[in-house]
Amino acid sequence: MRKVMPIPKDEVLMAQLWSRFKTGDREAFNQLTKARYWLLFNYGSHFTRDRHLIKDCVQDLFLELWHRRKTIAETPYVTIYLVKALRYNLLRKLRREQTWRLAEEETFELEIGFTDGITAEVEWIAGETIREANYTIRQAVGLLPKRQQEVVVLKFYEGLSNDDIARAMAIEKQTVANFLYRAITQLRSQLPAHVFSGSQSRL
Numbered sequence: 001m002r003k004v005m006p007i008p009k010d011e012v013l014m015a016q017l018w019s020r021f022k023t024g025d026r027e028a029f030n031q032l033t034k035a036r037y038w039l040l041f042n043y044g045s046h047f048t049r050d051r052h053l054i055k056d057c058v059q060d061l062f063l064e065l066w067h068r069r070k071t072i073a074e075t076p077y078v079t080i081y082l083v084k085a086l087r088y089n090l091l092r093k094l095r096r097e098q099t100w101r102l103a104e105e106e107t108f109e110l111e112i113g114f115t116d117g118i119t120a121e122v123e124w125i126a127g128e129t130i131r132e133a134n135y136t137i138r139q140a141v142g143l144l145p146k147r148q149q150e151v152v153v154l155k156f157y158e159g160l161s162n163d164d165i166a167r168a169m170a171i172e173k174q175t176v177a178n179f180l181y182r183a184i185t186q187l188r189s190q191l192p193a194h195v196f197s198g199s200q201s202r203l
Helices: 011-022 026-044 051-067 078-096 104-111 120-130 135-142 146-157 162-169 173-190
Strands: none
Touching (some): 011 078, 026 051, 026 078, 026 146, 051 078, 078 162, 135 173, 146 162, 146 173
16 A cells, blocks of 8 residues: 655644744744754755755745745645745756756656556655665765656655655656656665665565
8 A cells, every 4th residue: 555655744834834924923934944944954955065055045045935925825835835946046056056957868757657667665665765864875865866866855855745746846747756766766776685674575
């Protein structure tokens, strides 16, 4: 049976804080910032090692939100909104500095469907393994193409569903499945068998 990986459990609280912050409630804004700062920072770290740049982008995002609070729309998916906004700001700055490029192979992902090649069980096992976050796995994830890394981070570290990842990255749900397939396939081929302890026979 497929294990559902929902958006963070406190997302209802985030939506409530969001509504309050839009009315100018600074305390609600501070709580919102504290609740999602490190999630956003960790997400940004998978694009660049420049911690100062990530910090600046996260801070700029929250400052922009505060200044635009009266015109920002209501949303029940605050985490998705923040991830998507940070992704846009961070990639814009990285491209401007010419320090980040999408892998060419990713341009073909929309044309190829791999959902039949990976079962829910394999995806779940991979997720449990990746969430152990040991050094070997982090190194292997770091070798994936950038957009595959991003999907892996959102799926297995942040616990977002394929639908939510598609919203955050502004891509099709099928493309998310394609990225996951390729990422898990590459990880299985690169990681030592013992890393998937007790699971390699099913993988």
